[in-house]
Amino acid sequence: MKSADTVTKKRRRITRYTLLKWAGYACAGLAIAALAGILLFVLIRGLPHLSFHFLFGKYSSANPSVSTALVGTLMLVFLALIIGGPIGIMAAVFLTEYAKKGKFVNIIRLAVETLAAIPSIVYGLFGMLVFGVLFGWGHSFMGAGLTLSIMILPVIIRSTEESLLAVPQSYREGAMALGAGRVRTIFRVVLPNAAGGIVSGLILAVGRIISESAALILTLGLVVRNMPTGFMSPGTSLALNVYFFGLVSPEAAAATSVVLVILVVGLNLLAMGLGRLLSKNKGSKKKRPARTIPMLKSGVEK
Amino acid sequence: MSEQPLINVANVNLFYSDFQALKDINLSIAENEITAFIGPSGCGKTTLLKCFNRMTDLVEGCKVNGTITIDGQDVFDKSVDVNLLRKDVGMVFQKPNPFPMSIYDNIAFGPRTHGIRKRKDLDPIVTQSLQRAGIWNEVKNNLFKSALSVSGGQQQRICIARALAVEPKILLMDEPTSALDPISTGVIEELCQELKEQFTIVIVTHNMQQAARISDKTAFFLLGEMLEFGETQKVFSKPENEKCERYITGKFG
Ligand SMILES: Nc1ncnc2c1ncn2[C@@H]1O[C@H](COP(=O)(O)OP(=O)(O)O)[C@@H](O)[C@H]1O
Ligand SMILES: [Mg+2]
Numbered sequence: 001m002k003s004a005d006t007v008t009k010k011r012r013r014i015t016r017y018t019l020l021k022w023a024g025y026a027c028a029g030l031a032i033a034a035l036a037g038i039l040l041f042v043l044i045r046g047l048p049h050l051s052f053h054f055l056f057g058k059y060s061s062a063n064p065s066v067s068t069a070l071v072g073t074l075m076l077v078f079l080a081l082i083i084g085g086p087i088g089i090m091a092a093v094f095l096t097e098y099a100k101k102g103k104f105v106n107i108i109r110l111a112v113e114t115l116a117a118i119p120s121i122v123y124g125l126f127g128m129l130v131f132g133v134l135f136g137w138g139h140s141f142m143g144a145g146l147t148l149s150i151m152i153l154p155v156i157i158r159s160t161e162e163s164l165l166a167v168p169q170s171y172r173e174g175a176m177a178l179g180a181g182r183v184r185t186i187f188r189v190v191l192p193n194a195a196g197g198i199v200s201g202l203i204l205a206v207g208r209i210i211s212e213s214a215a216l217i218l219t220l221g222l223v224v225r226n227m228p229t230g231f232m233s234p235g236t237s238l239a240l241n242v243y244f245f246g247l248v249s250p251e252a253a254a255a256t257s258v259v260l261v262i263l264v265v266g267l268n269l270l271a272m273g274l275g276r277l278l279s280k281n282k283g284s285k286k287k288r289p290a291r292t293i294p295m296l297k298s299g300v301e302k
Numbered sequence: 303m304s305e306q307p308l309i310n311v312a313n314v315n316l317f318y319s320d321f322q323a324l325k326d327i328n329l330s331i332a333e334n335e336i337t338a339f340i341g342p343s344g345c346g347k348t349t350l351l352k353c354f355n356r357m358t359d360l361v362e363g364c365k366v367n368g369t370i371t372i373d374g375q376d377v378f379d380k381s382v383d384v385n386l387l388r389k390d391v392g393m394v395f396q397k398p399n400p401f402p403m404s405i406y407d408n409i410a411f412g413p414r415t416h417g418i419r420k421r422k423d424l425d426p427i428v429t430q431s432l433q434r435a436g437i438w439n440e441v442k443n444n445l446f447k448s449a450l451s452v453s454g455g456q457q458q459r460i461c462i463a464r465a466l467a468v469e470p471k472i473l474l475m476d477e478p479t480s481a482l483d484p485i486s487t488g489v490i491e492e493l494c495q496e497l498k499e500q501f502t503i504v505i506v507t508h509n510m511q512q513a514a515r516i517s518d519k520t521a522f523f524l525l526g527e528m529l530e531f532g533e534t535q536k537v538f539s540k541p542e543n544e545k546c547e548r549y550i551t552g553k554f555g
Contacts (some may be wrong), residue, residue, distance in 0.1 A: 100362060170399035174461070177357060178412040178468055189401055254541070285433035 010096060029138070046254030054255055059225045064245070064252050066259065068227055072220070072235040073210055075228060080152055080209050081143025087149070088156030095157070096164040097186055116154035123151050124218035132219060139221030139234035147219050148212060152205040159204065163197025164190060165192060200271040207267045210260065213239035238263070306374065308333045308502050309354065309472065314368035317347060318361065323349045325526045327368070331519070336494060336503045338513035341523035342549065347506040348396075350523075351474050353377075354504065355391040356384050372472070389416055392465035396477040398457035400449035400464070405432075405441050408449045408460055412468035427467055434500075435463035435495050438457065449517065455486025462493065467500075475505040479512070491516050510550055514538050522546040 057065045091108075099105045124147065131143030167190050175185040191198075221234035224244050228235040236244070238260045245253035307330035316324035323346045331337050339347040352358045353370055356377060370377050377387055389412070400408050409428040425543060428445070428476055432438040437459040441452065449460050465473060474493075479487040487509075494503055494516050508515050513520055513534065520537040522530040522545075530537055532545040541547045 060389060072457065168399070170395060170397060171401055173357065173360070174399045174401065174464075176360065177355060177388055177393040177395075178415055178464065179385040179387075180415045181385055182413070184415060246506075272491070 018242060038262050039261065042254055042257045044295060045251065046256070046258035049255035050258060051249045053258070054252070061225075064249065066238060066241055066256050068224060069236045069238045069241040069256070072228055072240075073237045074296060075141050075231065075235070076145055076148060076216075076220075076237055077206055077209050078262075079141060079231065080148035081202065081206065083146060084149030084152045084156060084205065088153045088205075089160050089198060091153070092157045092160035092164060093186060093191075096161050097182065097190065098160050102245055112154050115150070116158075119214070120151060120212060121214040121218070123147050124215035127215060127219040137224075139219065140232045141220065141235055142231045144220040145215050145231070147215050148209050151212065152208050155205045155208060156201050159201025160194070160198050163194035163201070166197065167193045167259075196274055196277065200274040203267050203271040203274070210237075210267070211239055213237075213243055214282075216240050217243070307331055308373060309369045309504075310369075311350075312369050312371075313355075314350075314353065314366065314370060316346075316353065316358070317365045319363040323526050324353075327528050329521055329528060329531050330433060331502065331504065333502050334498055334500075335518040336498050336505060336516055337519045337521065338517035339504065339506045339521050340508075340510065340513050340549070343508075345523040346526045347523055351393075351476055351506055354383075354472065354474055355388045355393055357393065359384065359389075385415075389468045390470055391472045391474060392468065392470035394458070394461050394465055394475045394478045395471065397453055397481050398461050400457050400460050402448065402450055404446045405449045405452075405460060406445040408464050409467050412464060416468060431463040431467040432460075434466050434497065434498075435459045436489065437463060452519060453486070455482045455489065458482060458486065458490065459493070462490070463468075472502045472504065475503065475535050477506050477508060480508060487512070510538075510552075517536065522549065524549075 043087045051136055053063060054065050055070070056067050057063065059065045059068055079105060091112075095108060099108075127143055127147030131146055132139060133135050135143070137143045171189050171193065175189045176182075180188070216237055217240065220236065220240065220246055222236055222240055223234045224236045224241060226233075226235075238256055242253050242260065245256055309331040311327050311329050314324055314327040315322065327350060328511055340386055341347055349358070353366060354372070358364045358366065366378060372387075372391065375382065394467060400409065401411065403411075406428055409431050409486045411442060413424055413427050418427065429438065432441060439457060440456060441460070444452075446505070449457065452460070458481075462473075462475075462478070479490050482490070491512060494505065497503060505513075505517065517534045519532065520530075520534040522537065522541070522543065524545055530543040532542075537546070
């Protein structure tokens with residue numbers, strides 16, 4: 001009786017497991033199909049339209065190009081990183097190295113999380129009202145860059161915090177036991193050891209900047225034809241151009257998307273590669289016993 | 303031996319928040335002596351050691367009362383520059399913790415911290431520190447290789463050299479050999495004997511033979527109290543405290 005019962009139970013468990021497994025495969029397949037579909041669609045529609053002129057040539061209505069958007073995107077990346085990078089890194093240093101655990105830190109953490117959850121068009125509205133109207137800059141790279149620098153703070157703070165926390169406490173103790181103060185310990189020992197993680201966080205932030213469109217509509221204007229004349233001039237970016245071309249020329253929009261997607265995917269791979277490189281270094285640094293390899297090695301040695 | 307002790311601990315109580323980790327500790331340590339702290343895990347050996355260079359400052363909610371004087375100066379006094387205190391009172395940790403930089407930069411870290419920047423001033427310090435730590439011959443050709451690329455025993459001696467490079471008066475060693483093999487342990491024990499000529503050493507150890515071999519004085523701790531303190535020979539031959547005797551003879555701990 002008993003054994004028959006356990007057998008049916010086991011059988012039921014196996015069928016349930018198989019079902020679950022196939023459902024899992026199906027969902028994973030769907031996700032991959034969606035990704036492949038988007039990439040293929042964009043490539044098929046966009047690639048034929050890509051040309052040297054389209055990328056770097058002078059913009060005209062008859063012969064549109066994204067040269068103004070390329071320059072604009074670079075300017076935005078530059079501005080947002082140079083402003084948001086140091087602020088974000090310093091905030092993370094403060095949170096992990098200085099602040100005592102407690103209410104204050106929790107409030108800051110909550111604020112950072114909330115910052116990450118705000119819809120980007122709301123950032124755009126804020127940027128427009130503060131930098132455009134209040135400061136009287138109108139549409140400008142400066143206003144847009146500042147808006148983006150606030151938007152990327154959560155990404156930078158979180159990734160920096162994570163990599164700072166991954167630096168062994170024993171390094172800090174070692175430095176301080178030699179008479180190094182907090183600042184020296186942070187700049188000479190902690191930050192250099194967290195650099196890889198911080199840089200991959202910055203790269204992810206660049207991806208965010210490049211992909212952003214909603215916040216820029218309200219802060220940067222949509223000046224597609226003219227090269228920017230400086231940081232106070234209005235302009236466009238690649239993502240904004242997709243929106244603009246989408247209204248008038250889907251082929252051009254698809255071609256711009258190709259550039260955009262390649263950039264973002266490339267950046268993600270770069271960040272991932274850096275992360276892996278970093279963890280690899282760490283493994284060899286700490287001489288943590290790897291799970292399987294030592295057995296193999298000792299076998300070979302003998 | 304009539305001069306005043308180098309380290310004097312008087313009525314020290316230490317609390318981690320509500321937990322009392324040290325209870326009314328009194329002891330004094332003379333110059334150029336090796337003092338061993340022994341006792342079961344969690345009895346407060348590391349905690350007392352960390353009071354001497356105020357590494358306890360780094361622990362949130364840690365409160366100390368009583369006085370610890372080094373060279374007559376109260377280390378908990380507000381006027382004390384804790385960075386200079388730590389320059390005078392070096393520390394070697396239980397787990398070797400060289401920085402992930404070259405051996406040279408590891409040794410030069412301390413001197414650089416205290417304002418020695420020029421290569422021509424640093425070179426002799428690095429050489430001498432590595433020699434004192436008995437590891438110069440093993441690493442002299444690899445000074446610019448990562449300090450993490452050498453063995454655990456060598457890493458620990460690099461850490462000792464790193465601590466010596468700032469010319470401390472006192473060297474605190476928290477179970478410096480507990481993570482090492484017997485050969486490296488032997489090397490470091492011999493090293494302690496040599497270093498004793500120039501430094502005052504306080505060493506925490508779990509290894510009774512080690513304490514007996516290398517130390518001049520031994521202090522036995524249990525649950526935050528110091529139950530026995532005296533000449534090592536005497537502590538190991540006829541301890542006054544009955545619990546200490548049982549610990550030393552391996553009956554508990
Ligand atoms: N940072 C800390 N916070 C709270 N309790 C601690 C801390 N460090 C040590 N303790 C406690 O203090 C006691 C003494 O610890 P420790 O000095 O490390 O002992 P030992 O070095 O003799 O093994 C232990 O009970 C330990 O749990
Ligand atoms: Mg300990």
